[in-house]
Amino acid sequence: MDLEDRLERVATGKVRDLYAIDDQTLLFVASDRISAYDIILSNGIPQKGALLTLLSAHWFRFLSSAIPSLRTHFKTLELPASLRQSPELVVRFQHRSMQVRRFPPDHIFPIEAIVRGYITGSGWKEYSEKGTVHGIEMPEGLRESERLQQAVYTPSTKAELGAKDENIHPDQARQILQERYGKDRGARYAQRVAELALEIYSRARDYAVERGIIIADTKFEFGLDAEADEVVLVDEVLTPDSSRFWPAATYEVGRSQDSFDKQYLRDWLTSNGLKGKDGVEMPPEVVEKTAAKYREAFEKLVGKKWKEALASSA
Secondary structure, three states: OOOOOOOEEEEEOOOEEEEEOOOOEEEEEEOOOOEEOOEEOOOOOOOHHHHHHHHHHHHHHHHHHHOOOOOEOEEEOOOOHHHHOOHHHHHHHOOOEEEEEOOOHHHEOOEEEEEEEEOOHHHHHHHHHHOEEOOEEOOOOOOOOOEEEEEEEOOEEOOOOOOOOOEOOHHHHHHHHHHHHOHHHHHHHHHHHHHHHHHHHHHHHHHHHOOOEEEEEEEEEEEEEOOOOEEEEEOOOOOOOOEEEEEHHHOOOOOOOOOOOOHHHHHHHHHOOOOOOOOOOOOHHHHHHHHHHHHHHHHHHHOOOHHHHHHHOO
């Protein structure tokens, strides 16, 4: 997604491109790129960027209302004036772009705030081998996909593009922030991140299950508003790219679950011996099946048909 004749590109991620609108504001642009096992696939998922953006905006609004003390970086879905002047750019970037507060890079915390409400994925693998999740002792006798009595905060490192995040204990996450911000401030920010991550997950879990979706786990990113000395929720939030969504209607303890997220794509890659390989192109049927899961999750959570949502957010 190229806007560099209009706005300065300041960063490129697996899915998003970030542009500077001014000193206070960034434009987050979600592409249709998709990654799995930390590798970007050669082709993308049509309308994925728009669905992720609109779903994130929906969650930011819901969470700001549900948790009045929560601060987020979300500003608006409106395109900046420099893009609205071009009908071509409006067509290309409307829906998949949102304006957000801009923070210095060293005020974006270098950890992923993962919350697990169910035992699955890498958490289940570690538990099966050691009885722990991210080094945290867990109750005996848990079965795959079982709901935990209490959701657990299980952070990871935030790796550079192309590298792999590392699961870490919450104490290690605290130490990382203490190294950057000092012993007392770092400990305070780490505690606030853990508290917010668990509260956001709890609110979102309860909202989603009423709409037929189980949020098994999810990851958040946080930054620091240094002037206000407040922890701020940033990046995308509670999308199929950052979360594990299961259909509540078919949930069953003791096995892996169907999902509304990228698990179908991961399974296809693994079954075809393509896990972690570069240059993989998805066949049309995998693209469509993955797109259908993104659309269904969006519609259940937002309560609108995805085409209606695109039209109404114009």
